[in-house]
Amino acid sequence: MRAITIPEPGAADALVLAEVPDPSPARGEVLIDVVAAGVNRADVMQRQGFYDPPPGSSPYPGLEVSGRIAEIGEGVDSFAVGDQVCALLVGGGYAEQVAVPVGQVLPRPAGIELVDAAGLPEVTCTVWSNVFMTANIQPGQWLLVHGGSSGIGTMAIQLAKAVGAHVAVTAGTQEKLDFCRDLGADLLINYRDEDFVEKLRAGTGNHGADVILDNIGAKYLARNVDALAINGRLVTIGLQGGRKAELDLGKLLAKRGAVIATTLRSRPAAEKAAIVAAVREHVWPLVESGVVRPVIHSRHPLQQAADAHREMEASTHMGKILLLP
Structure with missing residues (x-):
């Protein structure tokens, strides 16, 4: 698959689109075909060399995605192949596919486009x-x-x-x-x-x-x-x-x-799953009723990730910036 890599920390041009090994879901995980990924300040800090991903996690930036489930890992029975979802990640969202613990996966809210759903998990x-x-x-x-x-x-x-x-x-x-x-x-x-x-x-x-x-x-x-x-x-x-x-x-x-x-990225998977469950219980009904909505400022092709980072660093945006593989 293709993913945004960071061979060396630096300015926005340090983001390099490259061919990387395909991920596969471990036990308790699902594999998502990424439709869109959210851009966050943490991604900028990682690119600059100030925010390394936790040990054992994906080296690629990206803390949230939306997409369709492509494969189910052993022990997962709450989602099926083809389900439209969004997910909170520890990393790896700037890619065509990503594997994520099922406890960090949310169904696409009714009434929200699948692309725009990528702007929901992290916020x-x-x-x-x-x-x-x-x-x-x-x-x-x-x-x-x-x-x-x-x-x-x-x-x-x-x-x-x-x-x-x-x-x-x-x-x-x-x-x-x-x-x-x-x-x-x-x-x-x-x-x-x-x-x-x-x-x-x-x-x-x-x-x-x-x-x-x-x-x-x-x-x-x-x-x-x-x-x-x-x-x-x-x-x-x-x-x-x-x-x-x-x-x-x-x-x-x-x-x-x-x-x-507080930080969110470095929390144990069990804590993240508890937060995601609370969001599904309390926030998703507000989103599906239209009381709360994702605010999307712009969308960029994945290969233009550097432009998305420049936009974020310029602080001209209002709402979320998305990348589309």
Whole structure:
């Protein structure tokens, strides 16, 4: 089969389409003929040499796909050959085929095109596991999402609104903020010329954020703590703004706050399966009813993966970027 490989870490042109060995499903796995693969920041970090795949996993980038099941491994009885599915991966999605544990596979939601379904697994699992399972957002509480127009941001807005929470977002242009508003965001903050702590306090009656979903990391740590409400939960899922920062424990204690750092890719298969099962139970009905939808910005042929990465790094996209083998 063909897959995107990374012979040497580097810029976008480090992504090389090559012939590689065909995968085969092990016990408890299915083999998927890939129709589309989602592009994520983690893929960019892997290409740059900053985010190696876990030991024993595929060396190719790609953390989510949609497609049709081509082969069933031993012990699998919940899907059949030909089923249309999407899946959360540990890697290997930038390819024509990928083998994945059956616990990380979801049926294509009714009403969603198979190609567009590739934009669902990573964002739904990330948002549900962090905002709901970990931070336990409740109706009427405030969620602050940094990067509201990103793939994760667009899903976080929709899911939080679906359960009755209020949503504040940061973004860098008015176009992106308007896009977030159309998805349901209540409070819009341009991080380029507005202080998100002050704007959040003003917009929430000095309450602050009950939950913050942060992909920036060190650069925003101190101000995120300032933005927390009493009993607030800061969930950090990315390091776009650096790895090291000082934490004022006095402020955190005064707010009875929590700082939680999580990743999805390196979790054991059993944990991922539990998250996927929760997404199927709680999120899939919202998708199938039209309350929540995948937001797709662009689609690129697999051989143009470098262009897809350049688009992501330019941060001009709103929603998900897909690759089509």
